[in-house]
Amino acid sequence: MSTPRANYLYPSIGMGLILASIIFVVVLVPRMTFRPAQPKDLRNYTAQELRGREIYKREGCWYCHSMVSRPQDWDHGPKSKSSDYFYDEYHLVGSERSGPDLANIGGKFPDQYHLLHHQNPRYVKPGSIMPRYDYLSNQELIDLTAFLQGMGPWGTRAQDPETGKLKFARLEKYTWATGPFQGTSEVLAKWNMTPEEQEKLNNARYEEHQEVPYKYKTEIEELLFGTSHEAQAARGTLLNIVDKNRIAGVEVTEETLEKKREEDSSFSAWTEKDFKEPAVEPTDPLEMKSLMTKRKYANYGKGLFNNECSACHGLNADGHGQAAFSMTKRPANFWDDKFQRYNVDTWYWRISRGVPSTQMPRWEYTLTAEQRLTLAAFLKYVSQNKGLGKLKGMESDYDKLPSQAAPALPTPASQPPQALNAAPALSAKPSPASVK
Amino acid sequence: MDARLDTTFDASFEGGWWDRFLAWMDVEHSASKRFMISGAVWALVGTLLGLIAATEYWAPDLVHGVAQLSFGRLRPTHINVVAFGFISMSTVGAIFYVIPELCRTKLHSERVGNILMLAWNSVIVAGIFCLTNGITEGREYAELPWFLDIPMLGALLLYCWLIWMTVLNRKEKQLYVTTWYVAGTTMWFPIVYIIGNKVFFSMTGIADAISGWFYGHNILGLWFTTNGIGLTYYFLPKITKNPLYSHLLSIVGFSTIAMFYTPTGTHHLLQSPVPEWLKAVAVISSVMLLVPVMSVLVNFFLTMKGKWGMLGTNIPLRFFITAMWFYLLTCFTGPFQATRWINWYLHFTHWVVGHAHFALLGTFGFVAWGAIYYCVPRVSGRQWYSRRLANAHYWLSLVGTVIMMTSLTIAGLIQASAWEEGTPVYRGVIMVAPFMAMRAFSGLLIVTGQLLFVYNLMKTLVFAEDPLEDPLEEAAPATVSAARNQA
16 A cells, blocks of 8 residues: 555545535625625514424425515515515425415414314315314414414514504404314404504505505495405405395394395395496485596596506507507407406406416506505496596596586586497596505 | 344354344444345335325325324425435445445444444434424424434444545555545535534524525435445446446546535525525536536446447346436436526426436436345345346336326426416416326335335345345346246
């Protein structure tokens, strides 16, 4: 053995140095330089949430559920930021997505949904392949739910970046009357807000990506559809106030409502407002006021539409915008008959999510919830009236009754009803987007 | 332990149980043999765990109320048993035979090798217990808890010491390619292991994913690949009796593998909020991986020149060559799916799971099986009990792996296009259910193959029965009827 090491010493040292420098660059340099800032819009985990996080790790949830919302993901909420992970002691980003991403899961479903879902996912999602976690104790399920409800901008950990105050508080305790959690009163509360928080949100300018919390109702929401399907379902009730009022005199129970719905197909839980202009303007001041309110919100939407949508869909919403000619999939013509059947939910959903595989963007990233609702009002108006109708030239004084209105506003009598269906002139002037 | 495990063990040995135990540990080639037996048994256990998990994947109500058999706990157990039990132990067993052969010496210490074997097996047993009971570190491929990480690192360092002492005390001056790979692995893998396990090295927040995936990808690139490729460098020329096609190519392959494999980990995080420069480094080095891969494969396939006919009769060679075809496919798709746009489309889908099975089961699993088939007669002096069982094992594993690959790849493409269309994730999962059933069926084939394999191995080594048929590496008769006539 005549010093065989000598032949291999220098190459070995060289390889070792190369390897050390690579490890330095890809492991140690990120450790030294990559320090995400402490987030202003997220609070630290509570002890209960950390217990839930341990359970999430222990049960291997992260093998099938990722915790990162990527730019290309649809229906997953805002993109994850590096600061979102600031409080994580270990990462749970995951490597596979055999179930939905959970980075923004908080607040999307009520606590009761999560508890039932973990008990047996097939209770609430038929066809789901998630295992049953019925071997977890009630306390563990509650901790896990607390952790999940904290994730994302609508979760319990979300806070106002300016004031550092929590956005959503849990005030009510919930007690199960029946089912597997019967008698458990520790179960986390329903979503609720203090009146001050509600007031603040009512008046606040919307941050980007902000959604309407369940309890927050604006005039426009009330006008259009009460609230969305999702929000209705999340409230855990299918009883609708409108329905209750419509069968006055009878004791309102789920059975009577169900019976009523079977008898009368028009009797639905959701009452859609009709945006069709009446053939003759109503004389009743209250009805006229209601009509003017509809026009007001449709006109809000028209301003937005002119700014954001008319390049492709055209100023008249007939699909003949300037940019339309270059598109293989033509922009929709909202005068089409099929659009008369769209309800507000459908409009709102379509505007928010965009149309995959076309150039229709996902507006929930750029428009606030309220702006999308006013757009939905405008689109309902256009599709039902097949044109801009009374919105044309309606730029001011829209919320005054005709008797109080300035002379510039055409009086009901001077406007023949058939004019509503006439093709609007191409020279419709864009209205300023006057939304908040 | 059964004394029959060692045919060389002298039953008339005098002394207490401790002396007998020490003597049992000092038998020549015993560490190699016991490592390979352990590897074969863990292959059966690991694939069985995988089969249960795969079945739960499309029949979620199959088992419920049993925490230990929940999918989220079976999956890490399956991965750890297969990676650290089956593939690692089998290749280490083969290395304990190959490295002394190449150095024209004996393994530096059989006793240390056996202690290593016992420690390694204990870690796997304890690991199964911990992982099924939810004691986990929560990092992929590094799930073992801290009190198992430390003995595992100790075992690794002991292994490195053993290899280095064997290499330094060699009689043959020239170091062959296999020795470069194995000795190089002992230099870098302990570092990778330390960085990957939270006990030794930790970062917070999303940065933790960077070190996690540094390890997650390098356990493949700097442990399984370097060991498996190193072994193939030995077996192919040895079996075919052809000289290695090109020395230069082997130098290129070896010197680039550590350079290009090490920074690739971040390609698992391409759409996550980690530094962009790190992603760029990962993507570039992933594509550059084509250099070591292609140089190695060109070298191998040209070494086979004129000897392809041997595939018909030589079963170990058949395993190695199959593994290299799988390696070609894995490493040809790998660099491309690490590029930004393809990753954008395919990340998080079953395609990636399929890719991982391609690499670990298709490539290094086959290398491990081939190495066991080659080494067992040489370390024990006994021919394999049954050639037909080995053949059946090969075909069941091959068909199982191909079906698994096909189903997972199709499922991944379905998922990717469904998400692109804006379909919710859980609807996409329901769409791929038939393919998940197919995957579970392929698991059944693979487990059956392992059952035959373990039975064959036990008949050969533990029960020491005489071979039924021809040895695996000699010319077999063309037909079964001819074999009967010959007998």
